[in-house]
Structures are given as C-alpha cells and as structure tokens.
Amino acid sequence: MNIDENLLYSFGAEDKNYKKRESVFREDDHAIYYFQISEGKVKLNNYNENGKEFIHNILGKKQSFGEAMLFLNQDYPINAICLEDSRIIRLPKKKFFEMITQNPDLSLEMNACLSQEIFYKLKMMQSLASQNPMQRLKGLLDYLKSYHDEDCHQCFHIAFTRQQIANLTGLRVETVIRNLKKMEKEGMLSLQDRKILY
Template identity: 35%
Template sequence: MNFQKLIDKGLKLKSYPKDSVIYEPGMQPRYVYFIKLGEVRMVTVSDEGKEFIQGVFKTGQYFGEPALLTDRPYLAFTITNKDSQIIAVNKEDFFALIKNEPDFSTDLIRTLSNRLFYKSMMLEELASEKAEHRLLTIINYLLNDIALGENLKVTRQELADMTGLRVETVIRGTKILAEKGLIKIIKGKIVKV
C-alpha cells in the first residue's frame, strides 16, 4: 500500500506506543487501520485473562476491514506489539480505495482469503486433541511466509497463544517435532529449510 497516497488525501498518521489498544470487542467499526510501521496482534481474551492470538499484522498490512465491511462490532482486541505508526481510514475513503484502485481490490480479496484459510485451518486444529499436530500445523503455516534459512520470528508464548496450548507444552512439542525431523531448530530457533 502506498501510504503517501493516504497521507496526501489528508489522512493522519498516528503513533501508538507498545501495548496500546486500538479497538476492543463490541466497539462499532469506523476505520480500517493501515500499519505504516510496527506490529499489532488481534486477540480474544478468556474470562481467566488468557490471550488467544487470532492474527498478527505487520508493517505494510491492514486490519479491521471485516467488521467495517459487514457493519458489525469488532469481536476481538487489537493491541500494538511494539511502537507503531498507523493510518485510520474511514469507511468512505476505504470504499473509494476498493472502487478506484484495482490492485488494492485484488490485494483485499487475497488478504481476506488468506485470513479465512487461516481461521479454517485453526478451527480444524483446535478440534484436534494432539498438541504436536496443532503445533506442527501452525509452524508450517508461519514458515510459508519466510525465506529459506530464516528463523521463525515468534516466541514460544505466541505459539502457545496461537494454538491454545501452554508454553511448557510448546517447548516439549517443538523438541519432539525436531527429534522426529519434522522441524529444524538451530540455536533454539525454528528455521525454514
């Protein structure tokens, strides 16, 4: 996304410090949020306070569009993982982007399709009782987004939050998966090979 185009239209770039809440469940959607710099996680929180990460959005990505497109309240929290710079695009400007920018429209379809695939995959995995299988599925999914030889840049806690497992189970599970040759760990990091 060309952020300068958004800024030229008069849209404001806002800075959010780490751990800022952008929106919470139940709020009515007013914007789609474009990340110029930073990272945001989308989470649901259980009654016990445990976070389940539904997605992580990074520099160059956007979030909040499903609620805006369907005119339904947000279902999750979005919280900055690090200091971030974000442009909030209102409904009128967002629909103008869809209408007037064919490349953006194609990207939006691809983005929504990838998110739908991820949600379907995770629902299937959460129905599975085998922790190793859940863990291997999310690791393989995340490895698709990185180059050969790169480390997977998620923490054990984030893997736990994405799979609904405990951190201890993630630690044991990754060791077992590495011993079975299903993943490669170098210096404590999962690496794409």
C-alpha cells in the same frame, strides 16, 4: 493488504503513533477506520471467560487489519494491541470506500487478502481441532512458512516467542516447549540459540 501509502494519504489518511501495549481498538468498539501498519507489530487477540489469552494473528509492517468489519458494519470481535512502539496509518471508513470505488483494482486485491485470511482461519481451525499438540504446532508452522518462498528444510525462522505460539495454538507454554523439543528430535525443526528454524 498493503495499499500504497501515498494513495492512502491522498484520501485523507493520517499517521497515529502507539506505544507498546497500547490498544488500537478493543473488542466491541465500532469499526470506523481502515488500519495499515507503517512501523511496528500488532497482535489481534481476545480473552476467554477465565482470562486466558488467545492470539488470532500477529501482524507487521505493510499489513492491514480490521477491514472486514468495515464491510459488515459490525463491531470488532477482537482486540488490536501493539507489541512494540508502532506507527499506524488510519483512513476513515467513508474515505476508505471512496478510495475503493475510485480504484476498483484495490477491490480485487482486497478480495485476495480476505480470502487468505479465511484460508488461514480454516487451516488453524483444522489444526486446533486436533488433540495432538504436535499436530497443532505443525499446522501453525506450516502456515507461517507458506508465506515465504524459501523451499528449504529448517531455514525459516519462526519469529514468535514460545508464549505467542502457545496463545496462537491454544496450548500451554510448557506443552509448546516440550513438543518443540520432540519435533527437533524427530528432525522436523531445529532449535538454535532459542530460535525456531522450520
């Protein structure tokens, strides 16, 4: 979701600067703010009992996160960690609900964004259920490309590292590298100067 920054500020939002690797919130923190990225990148993740990271999403400029927990009055089930120095707008929960009440069109937009998140989770669950690593990768790449209007073959740049792709798909980085090369041989994508073009 991308709410006009001036509207957020008019309801009392503030900018907060975060350093690379700094946490915006941690798993089990109580949800008390609406967050929107003004500059930078944030990953949503958690770790299993063996310490292996699973990335739920990587978000950038003009994207929001954590708002679903405001509606549920639940603690966060994930961490939000900055991947680079970031400036994030945060609006207290009470003010967030005032803003939504006074601007009902935002509710429709928020429903669309939350629906998109659910769609993403369902598509990823479907891909992750596959034992075939190539199918998992294809599911992720198809989803990422679906956000862009380009209707071209092998022109969409996947702006994630191999490690991030591994953490998004639950695969080992070696498996990701091996299967990306297979996908290139089969003509499904191009690998140019360490870039993945899909």
